Amino acid sequence: MGIFSDRLKWLREKNMYTQKDMAEALDVSQPYYGKFEKGTGEPNLETLVKLPKIFGESLDFICGITALDSRGKELMNEYCDLRHRTEDGKRRLTYSIELLEKTDIALDLENKLELIANQKSRINLLEDKFHRTYNKLVEHISSIPGMTAVINYATTEYLDLSYEEYRKEKSIREIM
Known part of the structure; x- marks a missing residue:
């Protein structure tokens, strides 16, 4: 898994969301969301920009550009x-x-x-x-x-x- 996948899963678990919760918030299917966390799929730009609002973290952090949340x-x-x-x-x-x-x-x-x-x-x-x-x-x-x-x-x-x-x-x- 890459840093994006690892941080996405970490933030989801830290915020006590299920993969189903995340899929609904991002308006994607649960199997498709699961691919993000496994590192076998990537979100499109429309989906990606929703993540900072859900987690209250910068996209730079989620993607691994910055080190600290x-x-x-x-x-x-x-x-x-x-x-x-x-x-x-x-x-x-x-x-x-x-x-x-x-x-x-x-x-x-x-x-x-x-x-x-x-x-x-x-x-x-x-x-x-x-x-x-x-x-x-x-x-x-x-x-x-x-x-x-x-x-x-x-x-x-x-x-x-x-x-x-x-x-x-x-x-x-x-x-x-």
């Missing part, structure tokens, strides 16, 4: 945002520690330690959420037909590239 994109955005916030929090903590060490602020040691502990606590909460989101994302990506190679071969590299794209877009938005 809408849920995967949501998780990827959450992952990138949490990663950015965690890294930013660590930079701020380092800066705060350096500033507290260099300045002669009228804070006693106890107050300085409390400030640092509070920042570390916030970072730990972000990191926990970041790791939970990472695990959800990897689990979700691994369920998408055509994405097994990404999981098995280059999960970290794939996520790093996605994060770098996120950072570039974020920088451009901040400039504007």
Whole structure:
């Protein structure tokens, strides 16, 4: 089976549709629809353009042009945002520690330690959420037909590239 057939079946099952439901929604016979999932038949253009509305996914995803479905994109955005916030929090903590060490602020040691502990606590909460989101994302990506190679071969590299794209877009938005 090809990626189109695999994703079509995956989306049908994920949405708890039967082949009969799909055939009716597409206005084709059930045996003809079954050929789409087996990879022995292809839908015509009129039938193909109905799929995004039925599943709420882009035709690019269904056909295997893009890697992530809408849920995967949501998780990827959450992952990138949490990663950015965690890294930013660590930079701020380092800066705060350096500033507290260099300045002669009228804070006693106890107050300085409390400030640092509070920042570390916030970072730990972000990191926990970041790791939970990472695990959800990897689990979700691994369920998408055509994405097994990404999981098995280059999960970290794939996520790093996605994060770098996120950072570039974020920088451009901040400039504007």
